[in-house]
């Protein structure tokens with residue numbers, strides 16, 4: 001039997017990719033793509049009970065909260081790459097303290113653990129100067145920009161999976177209420193499967209410094225297009241209807257929100273055009289998953 005010492009190259013080939021948000025849509029897609037490429041994956045979860053399927057697929061499992069620098073540091077140590085999925089906070093307190101706690105913990109952990117590279121999920125419109133819900137990602141990008149290792153900010157379009165909210169009204173009433181307005185304005189959208197696949201590809205690349213990658217699906221989608229796709233999938237007429245801007249504040253508060261303004265300003269940003277891709281159209285990466293494919297999945301999940 002022959003033995004040999006592991007070289008640095010062997011070690012870098014076997015070193016883990018740590019994936020946060022793995023029990024969610026995007027993180028799950030990142031991990032599936034890495035595993036399919038034969039790469040070792042460390043599943044970073046906050047509740048180990050939710051990680052069983054990943055352990056069964058051969059992932060190493062570690063627990064860490066996204067606002068806990070010590071556990072995140074341990075989760076990121078010895079990795080060649082880390083995928084950061086910042087948790088969504090739709091109803092943040094003024095000044096975004098929830099996002100700031102995550103940002104501080106993630107930045108501290110990346111500095112201490114020093115992984116080889118980082119791909120961080122951000123969003124379309126992270127460059128916008130106006131305060132809105134996505135400012136949480138503007139702050140994240142600012143805080144991770146001067147880390148010593150290579151960092152990619154992946155800025156995907158509006159997720160097609162946001163249409164999960166529209167399944168019941170489309171199926172039951174044939175009318176989907178739309179905060180995206182006007183109804184014929186096409187908006188960049190993308191499937192989370194494409195976001196995960198893109199992130200996994202980016203993680204396996206080598207680059208220097210900070211790069212921004214913007215990503216959308218095969219076609220832009222207007223609320224009218226969304227209604228037409230639902231009609232196709234459900235086999236019944238479906239139309240979109242604008243929710244009047246004056247009613248948003250009271251509506252969101254009636255749904256339990258305490259601070260609706262950042263969300264309203266985000267929607268304004270899409271509608272007024274100041275939340276958009278920063279780069280030229282030619283540089284935007286295109287995914288391949290079609291809207292109808294996502295809607296079929298959402299409709300069948302809804303049962």
Ligand SMILES: NC(=O)c1ccc[n+]([C@@H]2O[C@H](COP(=O)([O-])OP(=O)(O)OC[C@H]3O[C@@H](n4cnc5c(N)ncnc54)[C@H](OP(=O)(O)O)[C@@H]3O)[C@@H](O)[C@H]2O)c1
Pocket residue numbers: 020021022023024025026027045046047050064065066067085086087088121122123124156157158159160162192
């Ligand atoms: N929706 C859009 O249109 C859009 C567009 C661009 C970017 N984004 C970004 O996409 C991200 C959401 O991705 P997604 O749809 O994949 O989310 P998701 O399916 O809701 O999954 C969220 C993941 O984050 C984990 N998580 C949440 N809070 C955590 C915490 N405090 N500590 C540790 N883990 C935590 C969840 O774990 P558990 O299973 O334990 O809950 C889950 O794995 C957000 O960063 C959002 O800004 C969204």
